[in-house]
Amino acid sequence: MPIRTGTEYIQSLRGRKMKVYLFGEIVKEPVDHPMIRPSINAVAETYDLAVKEGDLATAKSSISGQQVNRFLHIVESPEDLINQNKMQRKLGQLTGTCFQRCVGMDALNSLYSVTFEIDEKHKTNYHKRLVEFIKMVQTENLIIGGAMTDPKGDRSKAPHEQEDPDVFLRIVEKNDKGIIVKGAKAHQTGCINSHWIIFMPTMRLEEGDHDYAVVGAVPADAPGLTYIYGRQSCDTRSMEDGDLDAGNAKYSGQEAMIIFDNVFVPWELVFMNGEYEFASMLVERFTCYHRRSYVCKTGLGDVLIGAAAAIADYNGIPNVSHIRDKLVEMTHLNETIYAAGIASSFQAHPTKSGAWINDDMLANVCKHNVTRFPYEIGRLAQDIAGGLMVTLPSEKDLRN
Amino acid sequence: MPIRTGTEYIQSLRGRKMKVYLFGEIVKEPVDHPMIRPSINAVAETYDLAVKEGDLATAKSSISGQQVNRFLHIVESPEDLINQNKMQRKLGQLTGTCFQRCVGMDALNSLYSVTFEIDEKHKTNYHKRLVEFIKMVQTENLIIGGAMTDPKGDRSKAPHEQEDPDVFLRIVEKNDKGIIVKGAKAHQTGCINSHWIIFMPTMRLEEGDHDYAVVGAVPADAPGLTYIYGRQSCDTRSMEDGDLDAGNAKYSGQEAMIIFDNVFVPWELVFMNGEYEFASMLVERFTCYHRRSYVCKTGLGDVLIGAAAAIADYNGIPNVSHIRDKLVEMTHLNETIYAAGIASSFQAHPTKSGAWINDDMLANVCKHNVTRFPYEIGRLAQDIAGGLMVTLPSEKDLRN
Amino acid sequence: MPIRTGTEYIQSLRGRKMKVYLFGEIVKEPVDHPMIRPSINAVAETYDLAVKEGDLATAKSSISGQQVNRFLHIVESPEDLINQNKMQRKLGQLTGTCFQRCVGMDALNSLYSVTFEIDEKHKTNYHKRLVEFIKMVQTENLIIGGAMTDPKGDRSKAPHEQEDPDVFLRIVEKNDKGIIVKGAKAHQTGCINSHWIIFMPTMRLEEGDHDYAVVGAVPADAPGLTYIYGRQSCDTRSMEDGDLDAGNAKYSGQEAMIIFDNVFVPWELVFMNGEYEFASMLVERFTCYHRRSYVCKTGLGDVLIGAAAAIADYNGIPNVSHIRDKLVEMTHLNETIYAAGIASSFQAHPTKSGAWINDDMLANVCKHNVTRFPYEIGRLAQDIAGGLMVTLPSEKDLRN
Amino acid sequence: MPIRTGTEYIQSLRGRKMKVYLFGEIVKEPVDHPMIRPSINAVAETYDLAVKEGDLATAKSSISGQQVNRFLHIVESPEDLINQNKMQRKLGQLTGTCFQRCVGMDALNSLYSVTFEIDEKHKTNYHKRLVEFIKMVQTENLIIGGAMTDPKGDRSKAPHEQEDPDVFLRIVEKNDKGIIVKGAKAHQTGCINSHWIIFMPTMRLEEGDHDYAVVGAVPADAPGLTYIYGRQSCDTRSMEDGDLDAGNAKYSGQEAMIIFDNVFVPWELVFMNGEYEFASMLVERFTCYHRRSYVCKTGLGDVLIGAAAAIADYNGIPNVSHIRDKLVEMTHLNETIYAAGIASSFQAHPTKSGAWINDDMLANVCKHNVTRFPYEIGRLAQDIAGGLMVTLPSEKDLRN
Numbered sequence A, B, C, D: 001m002p003i004r005t006g007t008e009y010i011q012s013l014r015g016r017k018m019k020v021y022l023f024g025e026i027v028k029e030p031v032d033h034p035m036i037r038p039s040i041n042a043v044a045e046t047y048d049l050a051v052k053e054g055d056l057a058t059a060k061s062s063i064s065g066q067q068v069n070r071f072l073h074i075v076e077s078p079e080d081l082i083n084q085n086k087m088q089r090k091l092g093q094l095t096g097t098c099f100q101r102c103v104g105m106d107a108l109n110s111l112y113s114v115t116f117e118i119d120e121k122h123k124t125n126y127h128k129r130l131v132e133f134i135k136m137v138q139t140e141n142l143i144i145g146g147a148m149t150d151p152k153g154d155r156s157k158a159p160h161e162q163e164d165p166d167v168f169l170r171i172v173e174k175n176d177k178g179i180i181v182k183g184a185k186a187h188q189t190g191c192i193n194s195h196w197i198i199f200m201p202t203m204r205l206e207e208g209d210h211d212y213a214v215v216g217a218v219p220a221d222a223p224g225l226t227y228i229y230g231r232q233s234c235d236t237r238s239m240e241d242g243d244l245d246a247g248n249a250k251y252s253g254q255e256a257m258i259i260f261d262n263v264f265v266p267w268e269l270v271f272m273n274g275e276y277e278f279a280s281m282l283v284e285r286f287t288c289y290h291r292r293s294y295v296c297k298t299g300l301g302d303v304l305i306g307a308a309a310a311i312a313d314y315n316g317i318p319n320v321s322h323i324r325d326k327l328v329e330m331t332h333l334n335e336t337i338y339a340a341g342i343a344s345s346f347q348a349h350p351t352k353s354g355a356w357i358n359d360d361m362l363a364n365v366c367k368h369n370v371t372r373f374p375y376e377i378g379r380l381a382q383d384i385a386g387g388l389m390v391t392l393p394s395e396k397d398l399r400n
């Protein structure tokens, strides 16, 4: 039976045999770990929103013929792309953090068109395999992690030139059942909260890099996978009593490093196998979708603007002109980010596969603004808040 | 015997009977608390620097006739002001954090000239009392906390108009021995690491605010004082094993809230008592010195620029042009802050008391740049560092 | 016969009896004045583009049932709004200056919906009159100037409170034929190059301002109208020989002040008459359309980016990294402006009249970016160009 | 008799036989040309200020033993450097434009120390010759133009590698009387208003560039020199009647290109002759002084801030908060520029020759801020001024 609600999703994560390390120790049940759970709650919202606001967070897929979660939908029009952005902003507002499903969504979409074009050239059948995989995850309503970033070692060298061959993920064996891969992927958003991991090359490859030109899907609890949890600022506060000091107590993001220690992938889940000249196309399409997915941050911006306005109220100065000017400026910057996302999604064009892709120039504009404006939005919020932002005593002292 | 070294200073803090709360509980010995100790280490550096670099961190005082720690020196020339800035940058480089002695330094200096002018008008003898106090702390080489910021309640009302009369510190009783004060001071830098606390009004006062026009000095362990420790980002990491995750493991800043519950101050330590029309002069002179004291942050900037350059080295890309451009831009912003501090100190003028004060326009310029550029410097550092800044696993996982 | 080409348009302007002052003297034939002609050439491009790229610069109007110039079209969908933006950028690229037709376009569109809503409330018939007027200008393919900005006098007072009653345009007489208006409008884009002028109130009006709540259309050469030409930077260079020093020798913008000295308007051309409470709705809708019309400046941005790249080529340094970075940054800023325009146009909604209007929040975002980024784009262009930008000798010296 | 006042200076320029081209024609008497005269007026202020404010604009020189114009003074202390900055700001305020004497001042100072060090290494006697020259110009109180920038041709090639050997100025002949040089210098500030021109190499030279390693002084009307006047924005407005439209009607800057067509320089005025390894030292010292000389622009900033405040007054809105905020921000940026100049001058060190030189890191900081902030200052000024800045009719229309 497919997963429907956030609660059912959380239930689906229990009892898996995953090797997750945190603070040097294996985590028995990630679902119950106080530092991990908030990140699971954030993903759960993507299910609940689909139930509550179907127009926004689901779409009718021509692939499975079903109404599916929008994060699993292959985009069929500019409107689909724009609706992704609207859903992302909404979830940013609801969770105030990273809800972890965009990487998988953007990976499925970029693979959809790239496998189509590889097949066209090489007479392979990756696209058909991928379509089957998509049908399955749409039907069961699953979470996909997208694993692209390799550790990379010396940035001035190609994969096959590196001293340590494992700083980029690669095929170490092939047989008639499938392939065996080795390496690692870093900074993996929501991977421990995923059901499946899709791994992909991280950059343009060249001759000699054949073994690194590999794409495949593995269950998140496949044998050979090890996860090492990434730290975040103030992460242990969710392990303290109370919920004020944690800031965002209920929700959080998640990144981990995944080690692939000879992981087996059957042929029907292999979507690229040596066609190195398509690595850059895949990376470019993925980043094209993804750089516009950052409009999720405007949802967080909305939360911050609201919080700043609330503090000004507490201080009895909501109508003072410099406070209003700062709130307007925060809004201006936040909407400038949003506009680039929407415009990029709108200026889309169809790929050969029929899936649509947004405008890459404007996607880059969106990304650049996301790497600039939040610092200024944060600065203004701190200015409005005053000193207490950085000197407030603990919740326990308050209760005491 | 005066304190000389950092080690002697740390020793001097032991065994005091201070009421310090942290996470809702009394701290037995702050010196040994893993979350407090790094802040004490940072102050200790101000002693060790005076031993190692006497020209930079000490000065000959005309008041006590001795070579004193520069943080206790009343400035006698523009050079003295500039040397404060140079010492501040150096200590920022050495500790990478707030070393907590500037507030006291700036408080002593502003009080020096303001008490002189109050006496001139009101025939009081605050200045003489203050000079005696300064002689004593210079001789014993002590730490002074400057307590100015009141909780303030409704920001649109004067102290005497507030619903709760205690949101600004005030005199509740006077007798022939001295005065008794009540209220609180918020965001107090290094107060628990101080030997003495000087309290002062936080803003322009008007008729009706007489009881709030009060300045005095109390030992940091005076009866009636309670300290509530302020939280900082990632503060509990210093309580974890290892020292990588803490970032700056050895040093940290400190802010706490101080509650004054009927604290007695003998007349010889009272430096203002009802002369409300001098409150704004005191605040203005204090902020004039202090806004330029923020050049300490250029020392932290130096550390960040160095760290960013080191990461680029590790990644094998030190000579890539966009990396060099970013390091240059970080340096440009950092030096722009510094320049305003130095120029303000240089453009000084003497007050009636003989003590010199820096240029207030340029001090404001310095402060404004400090509230803007570090965000951009930090943004560039993150850009150079890449994703690991926010996703790195814990030190324990590394050692594992 | 309707005007079709730029040449026909220029011909249509000849022989009118307009009172145009420039440098204190009456201009006999503006079409032949070397300082005015470039601005006429820029408008002419809006005709030629409609001939050459019909999809972009014309639209099928439901009002006249004809394929009309897009500048005269009442927008019937978000696509219409987006196509306005695309046409504006294109004309910015072609002329490198202001082509002067947006104000009229935005005025017609805002009046279309506002007159509809006035009629609904007051049972007037302004909307029908306006529709007739639109049919006529669509059929004859004419230029409309939009005259909103009054001189305004003391900005802290309402129109009826001003010392000089004429600093805002107002009705001074009504009779059964029509109304007579008096006052002035400042900064009027392309007014001398227009066939008709539509005048409108410039801001929210209140009780007492009835006479100022007036909208009407007059032929550009109506008796009582006087034009005083506005100066622009380096304007007389178009009167020198040669065409290098003029920069943009062929095209320019135009603004003039219009004095209304008892100008008669027949009732069928009056579109508001005392309904002061609709003034703010009109101003808001006009500015909503107009603030997004500024994407025309991204067309100029394109020209500047191209020019900067060309200079770098001449200097033999097109591939130097800091030059490339600057060109990328110029592009980033330019596209950020564009994105906000497109996103605003896309996020449109229909008004009661059926005409669509774009998103006002994002229109403001577009406007704010237009008031910021061109300064930075210009700064970078100058940096790439080097000193010759401001010290180059004259063309005559070159030819000599 | 030495020149004393501005009037005497203007007189001193008359009747020289200079070949000056403007708009393709020879200018008979530059002093009387309406487009050139304002630039002469600006230089004249540097004389008048020396008369009116001797402390600021003159200094006692150890070279000639006289009280000389500060622009001709070799700096003997940090105070001298700081006083240069104060004088520069003052003259910026008085003229609102470039007063053209800084290049010569910075050239004399950098040559002073560099010739000393060449002599030390090569046993030449350039320094002595230069000292004689300085004595003479100090005594006669003359204007020096500093000619460094060559046309440079292909920026990726060294001087001796260029296709056209004359794109860098070079020695074409040497004999026992002196040398003959050929080439050109571009963007020459105030050269036509100078009495002497000192030419210098424009960048680091290498082996093979011997002939380009040349420094010398020539009278501004030496045979073989031709000047081609550079255009400036709105330059011909000073040739119109009236003085409103010209903006700054009385004063202006001046740049011209100088062509050196076989110009003879006697040995006693040659200060470098083939010592190519000192070219970079000369350029670096010159730019070190000069990048901090740009604090003159803060004087112009003062004028702009005042003008913006005046317009707000006219509009009846001086106390509106957004206007005040903008004026404060303009001031903040202006003072940030100033601070870097002052700090650089203060952090000076003596060279081997005894002349002092300012801090080069902070001089670069000053320069970078000068290339950024004036754009933002201008943007804010325009925002305060409103539309009339770019649409105002001509003065003649006003008078009409």
Ligand SMILES: Cc1cc2nc3c(=O)[nH]c(=O)nc-3n(C[C@H](O)[C@H](O)[C@H](O)COP(=O)(O)OP(=O)(O)OC[C@H]3O[C@@H](n4cnc5c(N)ncnc54)[C@H](O)[C@@H]3O)c2cc1C
Pocket: A103, A146, A147, A148, A149, A150, A151, A152, A155, A156, A185, A186, A187, A188, A189, A190, A255, B315, B317, B320, B383, B384, B385, B386, B387, B388, B390, B391
């Ligand atoms: C919060 C977060 C979530 C993430 N989630 C995911 C995820 O779900 N899946 C996934 O696959 N990845 C994820 N990433 C990884 C992300 O895609 C990478 O961080 C990003 O691509 C940069 O790579 P990096 O961190 O290795 O930095 P680097 O590539 O090492 O970059 C560091 C600096 O070096 C420069 N540099 C690097 N190489 C060169 C070169 N050859 N020449 C010149 N300069 C160079 C860069 O410009 C940068 O300034 C996530 C990252 C973050 C921060």
Ligand SMILES: Cc1cc2nc3c(=O)[nH]c(=O)nc-3n(C[C@H](O)[C@H](O)[C@H](O)COP(=O)(O)OP(=O)(O)OC[C@H]3O[C@@H](n4cnc5c(N)ncnc54)[C@H](O)[C@@H]3O)c2cc1C
Pocket: A315, A317, A320, A383, A384, A385, A386, A387, A388, A390, A391, B103, B146, B147, B148, B149, B151, B152, B155, B156, B185, B186, B187, B188, B189, B190, B255
């Ligand atoms: C790290 C740190 C260390 C510190 N150390 C010390 C110390 O050692 N000693 C000490 O005395 N203080 C210290 N302070 C306190 C510091 O001086 C105050 O934070 C600062 O003065 C601002 O006061 P506030 O925090 O109460 O903010 P507020 O004054 O509440 O300001 C919050 C916002 O409200 C606005 N605002 C406030 N009042 C008005 C008004 N009437 N009209 C319009 N706008 C208004 C402000 O502009 C700001 O945007 C420290 C602060 C920090 C952050």
Ligand SMILES: Cc1cc2nc3c(=O)[nH]c(=O)nc-3n(C[C@H](O)[C@H](O)[C@H](O)COP(=O)(O)OP(=O)(O)OC[C@H]3O[C@@H](n4cnc5c(N)ncnc54)[C@H](O)[C@@H]3O)c2cc1C
Pocket: C103, C146, C147, C148, C149, C151, C152, C155, C156, C185, C186, C187, C188, C189, C190, C255, D315, D317, D320, D383, D384, D385, D386, D387, D388, D390, D391
């Ligand atoms: C190139 C150009 C073309 C134009 N074309 C047209 C056109 O075709 N048709 C047309 O109708 N108009 C046109 N305009 C006019 C334009 O709409 C106005 O310039 C704009 O609305 C600003 O009005 P203003 O120039 O009167 O400035 P002001 O309104 O005087 O503003 C000047 C400053 O004062 C401030 N200010 C003004 N009033 C107040 C107040 N009450 N409280 C606080 N602050 C205040 C403003 O914020 C601003 O900072 C054009 C302008 C330009 C520059």
Ligand SMILES: Cc1cc2nc3c(=O)[nH]c(=O)nc-3n(C[C@H](O)[C@H](O)[C@H](O)COP(=O)(O)OP(=O)(O)OC[C@H]3O[C@@H](n4cnc5c(N)ncnc54)[C@H](O)[C@@H]3O)c2cc1C
Pocket: C315, C317, C320, C383, C384, C385, C386, C387, C388, C390, C391, D103, D146, D147, D148, D149, D151, D152, D155, D156, D185, D186, D187, D188, D189, D190, D255
């Ligand atoms: C108002 C004004 C007054 C002046 N007064 C004087 C004066 O009195 N005396 C005098 O001697 N000079 C004067 N100058 C000239 C000034 O010093 C030069 O403009 C400046 O040094 C830049 O040189 P350039 O104009 O040739 O530009 P270029 O050097 O051509 O620079 C143009 C662009 O190309 C880049 N570039 C150039 N070469 C390279 C390279 N090899 N690699 C990578 N990038 C490169 C630059 O970074 C810049 O972005 C004046 C200039 C101005 C604007």
